[in-house]
Structure formats: C-alpha cells, structure tokens
Amino acid sequence: MLDCAIIGGGPAGLTAGLYTTRGGLADVTMFEKGMPGGQITMSSEIENYPGVTGHITGMDLMIPWPEQCQKFGLKHEMSEVTRVSRSSEGIFTIHKSDGTSAEAKSVIVCTGSTPKRAGFVGEDVYFGRGVSTCATCDGFFYKGKEVAVIGGGDTALEEALYLAKICSKVYLIHRRDTFRSAPSTIDRIKNTPNIELVLNAVPEEVSGDAMGVNGIRVGFKDGTTRQIDVPGVFVFVGNDVNNQVLKQEDGSFLCEMTPWGEVKVDLSMKTSTPGLFAAGDMREQAPKQVVCAAGDGAVAALQAIAYVDGHH
Amino acid sequence: MLDCAIIGGGPAGLTAGLYTTRGGLADVTMFEKGMPGGQITMSSEIENYPGVTGHITGMDLMIPWPEQCQKFGLKHEMSEVTRVSRSSEGIFTIHKSDGTSAEAKSVIVCTGSTPKRAGFVGEDVYFGRGVSTCATCDGFFYKGKEVAVIGGGDTALEEALYLAKICSKVYLIHRRDTFRSAPSTIDRIKNTPNIELVLNAVPEEVSGDAMGVNGIRVGFKDGTTRQIDVPGVFVFVGNDVNNQVLKQEDGSFLCEMTPWGEVKVDLSMKTSTPGLFAAGDMREQAPKQVVCAAGDGAVAALQAIAYVDGHH
Numbered sequence: 001m002l003d004c005a006i007i008g009g010g011p012a013g014l015t016a017g018l019y020t021t022r023g024g025l026a027d028v029t030m031f032e033k034g035m036p037g038g039q040i041t042m043s044s045e046i047e048n049y050p051g052v053t054g055h056i057t058g059m060d061l062m063i064p065w066p067e068q069c070q071k072f073g074l075k076h077e078m079s080e081v082t083r084v085s086r087s088s089e090g091i092f093t094i095h096k097s098d099g100t101s102a103e104a105k106s107v108i109v110c111t112g113s114t115p116k117r118a119g120f121v122g123e124d125v126y127f128g129r130g131v132s133t134c135a136t137c138d139g140f141f142y143k144g145k146e147v148a149v150i151g152g153g154d155t156a157l158e159e160a161l162y163l164a165k166i167c168s169k170v171y172l173i174h175r176r177d178t179f180r181s182a183p184s185t186i187d188r189i190k191n192t193p194n195i196e197l198v199l200n201a202v203p204e205e206v207s208g209d210a211m212g213v214n215g216i217r218v219g220f221k222d223g224t225t226r227q228i229d230v231p232g233v234f235v236f237v238g239n240d241v242n243n244q245v246l247k248q249e250d251g252s253f254l255c256e257m258t259p260w261g262e263v264k265v266d267l268s269m270k271t272s273t274p275g276l277f278a279a280g281d282m283r284e285q286a287p288k289q290v291v292c293a294a295g296d297g298a299v300a301a302l303q304a305i306a307y308v309d310g311h312h
Numbered sequence: 313m314l315d316c317a318i319i320g321g322g323p324a325g326l327t328a329g330l331y332t333t334r335g336g337l338a339d340v341t342m343f344e345k346g347m348p349g350g351q352i353t354m355s356s357e358i359e360n361y362p363g364v365t366g367h368i369t370g371m372d373l374m375i376p377w378p379e380q381c382q383k384f385g386l387k388h389e390m391s392e393v394t395r396v397s398r399s400s401e402g403i404f405t406i407h408k409s410d411g412t413s414a415e416a417k418s419v420i421v422c423t424g425s426t427p428k429r430a431g432f433v434g435e436d437v438y439f440g441r442g443v444s445t446c447a448t449c450d451g452f453f454y455k456g457k458e459v460a461v462i463g464g465g466d467t468a469l470e471e472a473l474y475l476a477k478i479c480s481k482v483y484l485i486h487r488r489d490t491f492r493s494a495p496s497t498i499d500r501i502k503n504t505p506n507i508e509l510v511l512n513a514v515p516e517e518v519s520g521d522a523m524g525v526n527g528i529r530v531g532f533k534d535g536t537t538r539q540i541d542v543p544g545v546f547v548f549v550g551n552d553v554n555n556q557v558l559k560q561e562d563g564s565f566l567c568e569m570t571p572w573g574e575v576k577v578d579l580s581m582k583t584s585t586p587g588l589f590a591a592g593d594m595r596e597q598a599p600k601q602v603v604c605a606a607g608d609g610a611v612a613a614l615q616a617i618a619y620v621d622g623h624h
Binding site for chain 2: 011018024047064161291306
C-alpha cells in the first residue's frame, strides 16, 4: 500500500514527489508513462522560472528535477494510469493499462492539460520554435515584433490583448466573423489599434527555416489566400483537460469538476474527495506556468502528508 | 502613475515583478526597504526549491532573482511603505516613511509574515544554524536525529507530528501542561511514541558551536533545569502577519482579512478590493514555501495585468 500515488510527472507531480518524500512519507510512487518533465520540455526557451536564468530550454530546466526527488526516495513507475478509484473504506486503487493495479492511501493527480491543435501544415514541426500555445510563456520573445493569434474564443481574445501590449502588431486570425467572448472583451479587441482582425480565414500552413517560423498562410472562402509574415504564431483553439484517470466506470468523475472538465480545488489543492488532491494545469483557474504548477504540487503534498498522518 | 506597485521584495514580490514586467506593464516598482530576497536569505541551506540542487544557502538561491526581474524593467525602490490607500476612483496611493508617496493603478502586496521568537538566549545567534521556524523547510536536515519543538498551539503540535515522521525523537517543550489545539491533534501527539512531552518547561538557552546548535536548556518552576542534547530546535510560538501597510487611518483594513490577520484571497490571489492582490506568506493558508510564494506572485501578476488592461 502506497502512502501516496502521484499521477503525472510534470512540474506539479515532481514537486509533489519532492515534498511528500522529504516530508517523511515512506512509500510514494509517481506514475508517469514517459520521461518526467511535462509539457515544458517542448519549449525551446524559458526565462520566467524564478531564479533560473540564462538561455535555457524547457528540457534544460527540468533535467535536475527527477534526481532532486529521487534523492528523497521518490519512485518513478513508467506505467500508464487508466483510472483512479476509491473504495468505501477510502483506499484508492490505481488502475494501469497493463491490467495491474496499485493501492494508495492518498492520491495527487497532476495529469495536466493539452492545448488543441488548429490542424494547419507545419504546426507540429514548428511547435516550440515559433508556434506556441502560451502567450504568458512566449509572448516576450516577440517583443516589438508582429505575431499571429489563431482562435476566436475567450482565451484567444484575452491572449491577443496580452500580446498586443508586448508586440508591435497582432493579427487575430479567426474562421468566422463573430467571436465567442464577452462583449466587453470584443470591444477591447476592436479598440486596440495594433490588433488587425483577419476574419473568415482558415490557417493553412506555417512556413519557416532553421531559425523557426517566418510566416503563416491563411485561406478564405473565395479561394484566395494571404501570406502573413510573422515569426510567432499563437494557437488558442481550446484545451483538453487530461481528466480521463478520474472518470469512473459509470461515467461520473471521482471528484467535483468544473463545466470545462477541470478539477475543483480550494487554496490547499483539496478536491471534493477526501485524500484526493489535484495540482497543476488540470485544476480550475490554473495559470499554466511551471512555477505555479510546482507551487501547487508542494501544497498538495503537505496536505497529503497531513491526510495520511490522520490529522486531516 | 505606476501600472503596478509591488510591496515587498521576497520570492512573491520578485516573481510578481518578473511576470508584470515581462507581461508588458510599463511602470512597475517593487518597494522593498532592504535587499530583495526575503526571509529565505536567512536559511543556511535550502534543498526543496524545485530544480535548484546542490548544497546552497537561501542567499545563494535568491541571488539571481533581482537581476532576472530587472532585465524586464522592474524597478526597485529602497523605501519603507507605511500604508496603502485607495481613492474612490480606484487609484492607489503608496505612503512612504519619508513622507512622500506614489500612485498606482494596481497593487500586489507581499510583505510576508514574521515568526515570533520564544525569547531564549542564543535564539537569534543560532537562527538558521539549528534554530528554525519551519519544519517543512528544515525538518529533513535532522532525519534520524533528535530535535526539540517549542510551543503548545496548533502549529507547534502539527509541526511536531510532521517532524516525528522524519526524526528519531521529538522533545515537545511547552510552558504549560495543557495544549491549545484540537483534542484529536492532542491525542495524536500523546499516542506518537517518539514524541516526549517536556511540560511546564521554559526554554532558557540554546548552546552550540561553530557547527550550529548542540542542545537546549529548559527551566522548571521548581528552579531545576534540564539539558536536552539536540542539533535542532524548532520554535512555533506564533506568527506576526506583516499586514500593517493595509491598515487604514480609521483602523480598518484595505481588504477583508482572516481573524488571524491574513489577507483573504481566492485562487487568483484577488483580495476583496478590486485592483489589490496578495501573494506569499501574508495570505490565508499560505504554505510558507519559496516555490509557493513565487507561484502566488506569478498568479497575482497575471491578474494585475488583466486588471490594468481593463478586462477584469
């Protein structure tokens, strides 16, 4: 029986592993089917993790993390978790894709979320080299330059406004001629002089070279196209929360979720289910930053220790 | 008029500075009367800031932070802030101890909290070298060793339970023979075999050498004393939240506070006052960890950017 099972091996899961083991929990396993490190390892540069400076990649940033945790006894099991369930006695079962399972007194789930792809040619090839899904992370790399934003929902519009303060110009590319967002946000978009709307336009292909992206071609309904020369393309066409492991056999979730499939938490990263904690990009209102996910992981771990210890 | 005023220069304030400036706010000043870095700079070793490994001091950890922020335009003003007020139009005034003031559209307050001292001889001399006020931070350095905990309230008891899982023995030193805590917590203390209660005992003096603490002498009402040989002494006798800057001339606070003087926040670090955000150890349920304070600072900054930008 594990004291704590951690599902997911990004910044939240690794920090949860660091704090649970260093805090004295004896048996803690982090289930991560791939290499630990998370989504950030796909970024070509990160400069906003506090205290770590210089030109480093997301991969560079994450290299020391697993070793730091393992020093305190965190075990990493390279298994895919399919589902987490909880018995009426409060024991959690971690179901794995190979048909085996493990039991745990507490669970910290940190499986993150996955930004949807818009589906244009070159999107995957240039991901992390000019194609981004995070304005907070990557906007500054285009300070004083022009960028394109793809999408027409709340997030796309808010991120376009964020980028407009940093970049010289933002092309907002949207398939329709109306936006799905609050009227006040749409007004702000229309009143921001350095945002150009490119409407009824479908992104077809990003072009680039060894240095990264240098432009995007969009197509219109009448068959015409337009080439927009930008070094950065930000895609905001939705987000899949990786909440599958919380889905039970009857279709319900193991804890309360928001209408968008994120886990509801309080300031302590407690979910509505005792002994189950969430951390990182899968929880509600997640800012999707490495340092925030790590902070979540630490908080969740301290709560898990107290829970396992019985004074919850 | 500043876009954002950051009050306090610890991990929360510095990260708020990094994210506000990198996110495009033009005029951001961090008010910190001393050197930036915060309380952690008094720690002789930190090993639980994710991604930063090796034997480093709290000071070492914090050295790169100010430069990282200043690169993006954060200004540091070495002034003491006495009070933050807000006009009915929503403009904040930052009142300084030299009688001058500054105005700001938004404020992130990160002034931390200060653990109270128990008042024994040597407490200050050995602080950070065997005397600690944070079990989560420093407990692991005494793995398998004996430590003393001083205090009799909720925090002291919970921290003693945390330490009992890591250390071979915990001496719980308390001035009285009853505890101010939940009955269930007191029961757990009494049922934990490696916690020894040292009651009606006043800590008098820690002893030590160049390596740090090696013991603590306690005195009893009958005039007898007892020498307890331990390399670590954890003091939990209360905490002063540094909330003075939020206190208004009529004695009220600028935003809603908990009964313990902490700032009430939601998951976004919003306070009850629009445009005012809190981050780090001064907010409710703060886990008092560098990575958590930094995460708070990032979240608060993203909210401040959105607030200043008008789409709040």
